[in-house]
Amino acid sequence: MIDPIFLAEAAVNGILLGGILALLALGLNLIFGVIDIVWIAYVDLVMLCMYLVYFLVQVYGWPVWAGGLASLAFGALLGVAVHLLIISPILGSAPVNQLLATGGLLFFLQSFATFLWTTDHRSVRLSLPSYEVAGIFLPLTRVIPFAISILALIALYVFLTRTFVGTAIRAVAQDREAMSLMGANPQWIYVVTSAVGGLMAGLAGTLLIFQYSVHPFFGGQFGPLTFMICVLGGLGNMVGAFVASFIMSEIISLAGVVWSTEMGYVIAFVVFIVMIFARPGGILARRG
Amino acid sequence: MGRALGGTLIVLLAVAPMLPMAGMKQYVLHVMIQILIWAFIGGAWSLMGRFGLVSLGHGAFLGLGAYATVLLWNFYGLSPWLGGVVAVLLTAGLAAVVAYPCSRFQVVGHYFGLVTLAVGEVIRLLIVAERSWTGGSLGVSLKPAGGDSVVAVQFADKRVFYYAALALWLAGLWVWVRVDRSMARSAMEAIGEDETAAASIGIRVTRFKIGITVLSAALTAVGGVAYAQYIAYVNPDTLAGIGVSLRIVFAVVLGGMYAMAGPTVGTALTIALSEYLRIAFGLRLIGMAETIYGFLLIVFIIFLPAGIYGSLRELIRRRRPTPVVA
Numbered sequence: 027m028i029d030p031i032f033l034a035e036a037a038v039n040g041i042l043l044g045g046i047l048a049l050l051a052l053g054l055n056l057i058f059g060v061i062d063i064v065w066i067a068y069v070d071l072v073m074l075c076m077y078l079v080y081f082l083v084q085v086y087g088w089p090v091w092a093g094g095l096a097s098l099a100f101g102a103l104l105g106v107a108v109h110l111l112i113i114s115p116i117l118g119s120a121p122v123n124q125l126l127a128t129g130g131l132l133f134f135l136q137s138f139a140t141f142l143w144t145t146d147h148r149s150v151r152l153s154l155p156s157y158e159v160a161g162i163f164l165p166l167t168r169v170i171p172f173a174i175s176i177l178a179l180i181a182l183y184v185f186l187t188r189t190f191v192g193t194a195i196r197a198v199a200q201d202r203e204a205m206s207l208m209g210a211n212p213q214w215i216y217v218v219t220s221a222v223g224g225l226m227a228g229l230a231g232t233l234l235i236f237q238y239s240v241h242p243f244f245g246g247q248f249g250p251l252t253f254m255i256c257v258l259g260g261l262g263n264m265v266g267a268f269v270a271s272f273i274m275s276e277i278i279s280l281a282g283v284v285w286s287t288e289m290g291y292v293i294a295f296v297v298f299i300v301m302i303f304a305r306p307g308g309i310l311a312r313r314g
Numbered sequence: 315m316g317r318a319l320g321g322t323l324i325v326l327l328a329v330a331p332m333l334p335m336a337g338m339k340q341y342v343l344h345v346m347i348q349i350l351i352w353a354f355i356g357g358a359w360s361l362m363g364r365f366g367l368v369s370l371g372h373g374a375f376l377g378l379g380a381y382a383t384v385l386l387w388n389f390y391g392l393s394p395w396l397g398g399v400v401a402v403l404l405t406a407g408l409a410a411v412v413a414y415p416c417s418r419f420q421v422v423g424h425y426f427g428l429v430t431l432a433v434g435e436v437i438r439l440l441i442v443a444e445r446s447w448t449g450g451s452l453g454v455s456l457k458p459a460g461g462d463s464v465v466a467v468q469f470a471d472k473r474v475f476y477y478a479a480l481a482l483w484l485a486g487l488w489v490w491v492r493v494d495r496s497m498a499r500s501a502m503e504a505i506g507e508d509e510t511a512a513a514s515i516g517i518r519v520t521r522f523k524i525g526i527t528v529l530s531a532a533l534t535a536v537g538g539v540a541y542a543q544y545i546a547y548v549n550p551d552t553l554a555g556i557g558v559s560l561r562i563v564f565a566v567v568l569g570g571m572y573a574m575a576g577p578t579v580g581t582a583l584t585i586a587l588s589e590y591l592r593i594a595f596g597l598r599l600i601g602m603a604e605t606i607y608g609f610l611l612i613v614f615i616i617f618l619p620a621g622i623y624g625s626l627r628e629l630i631r632r633r634r635p636t637p638v639v640a
Contacts, residue, residue, distance in 0.1 A: 040473050112612060119619045121423055122368045126567055134608030141601030242601075244430045250435055250556060268527055288443035290539055295432040295439075302429055303415045 032283055038164070040279030045172030045233065050248055051255040052175075057105075059262015060199045060219045063113060063124045065257020067132040068227065069252055071108070071134045072246035074135065075101050077143065077240055084150045098228040104110025106217055114216070129203035132245060136154050139242035149239035151192025151197060171233035178229060179268055185222070186264070195219055251291075254298040260308020272307055273297075327480055335516075336584055343472045345589055349582045350479035350539050354486040356566045356577030357389045361493055362526050363563070363571045366506035369527075370559050371434030372534050375405045376436055377554025379535025381448060387466065388457045389447070394467045398539045401533050411421065411530030411585045417523040420509060431556060437553035453549030467543045475544050482540055484534065485577070490574050493529075502526060508564035530533035568614055570621025579623040 054068045075097045082093040097136075112127050154166035186192040198205045198215045206212055238244070255274055259267030274294050281290035302311065329344075335342055350367050382401035386392040392400075412433055415421070421429055432522075441448045448454060459466035462474075469475065493499055501522050504512040513519050542548050554557060569580020587610070591603030618625045 029338060039553045112616070115616050116619070120620030122363075122427075122567070123615050123619050124429060125368070125370075126563065127425070128614055129606050130566070130615060132560075132608070134605060137601040137608055139601075141605055144600070191463075195556045203391050214324060220364030241375060246556070250431060254429055254432060257425065286443055288439045292439045292443065299429055299432050300434075302425060304420065306425065307417065 031282065035163075036279045036283040037276065038281050040276040041272065042168045042172050043279060045175040046230075046237070047091070047248070047251065047255055047272035047275050048268045049171070049178060049226070049233065050252045051259065051271055052179060052264065052272070053105075053223040053230070054252055055256040055259065055262060055264065055267045056195075056226070057219060057223040058256050060195055061109075061113065061117075062239070063121075063127070064110065064256075065223075065299065066125060066128045066249070066253070067108075067135055067254045068128075069222075069247075069249040070132050070135040071101065071224065071227045072097050072231045072248075073139065073240060073244040074104065075228045075236075076235045076244065077148075079232050080150055080240060083235075084148070090152070094229075094232040095230045098225050101224040101226070101228020101231065102221045103224065103285045105220040105222070107176035109217055109220035110223070114213070115191035127147075132249075133267055133300055136242050136245065139193065145241055145243075147239035147241045148239065150235050152236055166282070167236050171237065173203065174229070174233060174310065179264065182222075182226075183264060189217055191215075251294070254295070258298055258301055258309060260310060263308050263310060266308045266310040273309070324484075327448050327596075341473060345474050345477065345585065346443065347479045347544060348471065348474050349578075349585050350483040351537055351583040352562070352565065352585065353578040354483050354540075355534055355537035356477075356562055356569075356581050357483075357486040357490055358537060359562050360566050360577050361490065361533070361572040362530040363566060364425055365502040365526065366422070367523065367527065368423075368427050368563070369430040369554070370563065371430030371432070372531075372560035372562050372640065373434040373514050373554045374430075374437040375409060375531040375534040376541075376558060376562075377434075377441060377548075377550065378405045378408060378572075379538035380548045381441060383449065384454060384456055384542050388454065389547045391467045394539065394543055395465070398536070399540055402454075402535045405535035406528045406532045409528045413524040413527035414520070416527075417520045422509070423556035426570045431559070434555055434559045440569075441550040441554060451550055453547055453552075455604050456546040456548075458546075468546070479540065479544070480538070487574060489529075489533065489580075493526075494574070496520060525631065566621075568611070568621055570622070570624025573624050573627060576616055576621050576623045580621065 049070065050069060057063065057065055058069075073152075076195065079097045082088040082096055083090055096291060106118055108131065108189050112131060116124055116127055144157045152167055153171075156163055157169075158164070160162060167218075179220040184192075186196055193213055194210060195207075196217065197208075197210070198212050198219075202212050214288075216286075234240075255270045258274070259270035274297075277294045278287075278290040281293045296307060331339070331343060355376065357370070359369065364371060378447065379398075379401045383394050383397040384405055386400060387394055405464045416426060416429060418612050445451075456468070459468045462469045462471070501512070501517045504515075504517055505522060509519055538553060542553070559629050565580040566577045566582060567580065570576035570577065584607070586600065586639035588603060588607055591606055595602045614622070619629060
């Protein structure tokens, strides 16, 4: 029998991991919901942002906040570049080709990163205190990202529901033909959405570099899980993706302690497959 | 003209091992065997891919086929001829288990891609997790039979594998043509266009979808067995999971998935390109070869969405004057 304290610790770790997954899923889910394209290379963009923060903070000695801001701007630029260079020429072609073009980007980014920076693992270590609550360690380097990802979710929600551009994004997500009939330009909305999605990648990169070391294949570690969370939560459904992040992270974390890390992922993926059949519109979708 | 060209190509391929190649023979044969086996696997993928069932998890079928055969030989001494049959049956079973709910609940498009992707990852992770007998991420080598053996399907001479791979590739093309000319093709095309409409005119949607998925998966497993016997080593990262699944899809899309020769053209090009880049850059610039490969993939998908062979064929057809119907 496993000591309950281990399970409790695993559950807490699951919550902290869930915050990270939610952050990764937010930006991708926005793009997924609005442009209806899966950016297979999304987590690889996060990887690039992690490298940027690493070099700025660790190598050039920038303060963390400045590195973070630079990463946000870089992420937004990357998002716009990916949209204009890769997605927009093939918006009209088969969905397979769109999927594969971003898959090609994945190969490109992984190997270009290997070429530039080799496969060394790099990380930025901050010395922040760790708190102990009821025998469970809570390192601040993991609690702060968790808090920021919740703030980011709220900010994104407010942006989408309370601003003019946000309303336009939601309108395009609902019906892009109707939007162009109303005289709005979906192309412009796509660019804004990609920029916001990229910004989220920049934020995720900033927070992740303090907990995980970055290497060219970082995308493979979190990529598949991130798409699955988006689908599980429901396309473009921010709250659904948020809940799905925590379901997946708890499964991985608890099964990881009880069984093994790989089996944790296996169970999470099987749950994903079963859920697609049971609730194709996402976990929070109304039953049709 | 196409028939004559095809005949010449087959004769050329048949005599290739006899041609003098000044010490390069082993290497050329090695590359050719890889192209033939992966082209066969790509063809198997395109059987379902061309009908809109885009699987991103063919690594699952490839890995299951290869691992089952190798493990049965290593632990029980079961000949790969029998082990291969067991492996193909296992894979067909897995494909049916995945395909049934997918067609029952109408999981199509992105969703089908992501479900199959998850299946591919599940198989890879299971192989890694069961490391005590699968070797985990280190992979496992085929137990040597000690010399050439038909029972163990192990030969020192590459020419044996070359002809076996050639036969396999031709068999794959034959299956492709059979499916292309069958009723199933019309039915699958109708299903790919509009499932509900197809069902309304009496096409058994579920049966056809499961059938084509099982066929595609079983052939992929055969390819996996062939590859494992040739390389004599299996590894979860090269035979299961996302990486290999995407590579199969890329090669087919590059060549064109709607034409018989598409998967072969695409596979030959991707393997030739990566071999060329590997030799050109060697160990000096690690990663450069794949960087160029990834870049070319993006460019090709944007500018030649029908694939290289598909676009070429269209170009030739357009040039040729259309016969006037009196």
